[in-house]
Amino acid sequence: MSASHTDDANIIQFQDINVSINKTDILKRVTARVPKGSWTAIVGPNGAGKTTLLLTLLGQVPYQGKILKHSQFNSSELSIGYVPQNLNFDRNLPLTVLEFMAIGHQRLPISLGVRKKYKEEAVELLKSVQADNLLYHKLGDLSGGELKRVLLALALGQEPELLILDEVSSGVDVSGSRVFCELLDDLRRKHKFTQLSVNHDLSTVTHHATHVICLKQSVISEGVPNETLSTETLTKLFGIHMGLVNKNALSSRRASCDGSCCKKETDKNA
16 A cells, blocks of 8 residues: 655655565564655664565565655655666676666667767766766676666666665775765755665764664664664664764764764673
């Protein structure tokens, strides 16, 4: 079941979401919200149902309960962009980034060339994620970080009100992850979309996210990261947690990250 409207403060509301696969409970009575304009991060251990929750929203997994959606344009459909954790494709295919971006848009076979209109659109989208230099690179030759930028550019082409990312840092090194998160911060402010992502790196969440959903089949806690990611909550999620976020290193501005905020400290009480 789904509905097209919720209150103006939230772009998404999950209400009593249940998912079972082969008689195994994946999600149990999940009730949570995604505030409009936020970067909402879903955190939890492996097998917690994080990706499954995203897939219910994308209509790719059957569920019981309600998902309420609110479009700021009062349209019947909420515009959603999606960046998957991985892209499975044959890396030996002689497919360039430009051709990949044009697939699904032009009717003529890509082998006959990409029309000027779609090339210009691809260039602008890649520029927005600082990756226009990749236009003629083969898709299979891209690093994890480069591929993530291309997928982000493709998602931005949907002009989303809600941008969904499964594992924002997947395939990206620590330095590249920090830059990628800062890029997303800038893009969210510029295009005014709401961001919903699955994250494993708690230091990234505490510095960049504005709202967090702590999930372990059910919602353990929800709210502002600096308050929600408490020792008690982290212990419920992960057991005795050895990498508590150093909250003293957090900036109140969230405008940029120089790396000092993304360090972890060992829990002295563990």
